[in-house]
Amino acid sequence: MAADLENAHRISLSQRSGRAPVKTIRQTATIRGATPHDIYETIMDPKKHTKLSRQPTTVSRRVGGAFKVGHDLEGKNLKLTKDRRIVQTWRANNWPKGTYSKATFAFARAGGGTRVTFTQTGVPDQFYGEISQGWRDYYWKPLRKQFGSRGPEGR
Numbered sequence: 001m002a003a004d005l006e007n008a009h010r011i012s013l014s015q016r017s018g019r020a021p022v023k024t025i026r027q028t029a030t031i032r033g034a035t036p037h038d039i040y041e042t043i044m045d046p047k048k049h050t051k052l053s054r055q056p057t058t059v060s061r062r063v064g065g066a067f068k069v070g071h072d073l074e075g076k077n078l079k080l081t082k083d084r085r086i087v088q089t090w091r092a093n094n095w096p097k098g099t100y101s102k103a104t105f106a107f108a109r110a111g112g113g114t115r116v117t118f119t120q121t122g123v124p125d126q127f128y129g130e131i132s133q134g135w136r137d138y139y140w141k142p143l144r145k146q147f148g149s150r151g152p153e154g155r
Contacts, residue, residue, distance in 0.1 A: 020096070021125040025118070025132045029140035032113035034147040036083045039107050039114050042143065043086060052142050075100065083107060092131065095124055113147070116140070 031039060042048045049057040055070030060077060068074045072093050079087035090103040101122035108115050123131050 022101075022122045023125055023128045025120040025123055025128070025135065027116075027118045027132070027135055027140070029116045029118070029143070030110055030113055031116060031140075031143045031147050032111070034114045034143065036107035036109060036114050038147065039105075039116060039143065040083045040086070042146070043105065044080075052146065053138060075103070078102070090120065092127065095127065099124060116143075 057069045059067040075088045075090040086105040089100040091100045103120045106117040
């Protein structure tokens with residue numbers, strides 16, 4: 001099943017690349033006072049994610065399972081390594097139908113907290129700025145606030 005999702009994602013990316021330019025978002029955020037487990041659980045637990053995003057959230061904890069944040073975001077889990085890595089297909093509802101990006105969160109202990117290394121490939125060029133800033137405003141800043149961190153902004 002995971003292979004099917006990965007293949008579907010590759011097909012989607014290759015089909016899309018002929019239609020519209022895409023970009024990659026690369027950001028790193030350090031969340032002081034949080035463990036990799038804390039961050040993983042905040043993203044993967046529906047109640048914790050709802051609190052973070054302030055939108056109703058459903059999240060499956062299995063590979064191939066779906067997630068949905070409010071009416072705006074949705075996708076599926078491609079790979080899950082507890083407390084270390086989350087890989088998902090990801091799309092916003094205002095993207096062209098059938099367009100999905102690939103979001104990867106990697107978690108590592110760093111200086112009294114957790115370093116989140118985030119990459120999102122296949123983001124439609126026209127939405128790059130909005131999505132890139134959205135990660136800062138709706139994920140990294142609230143995570144820092146939740147765990148008491150006052151670190152530098154995610155890059």
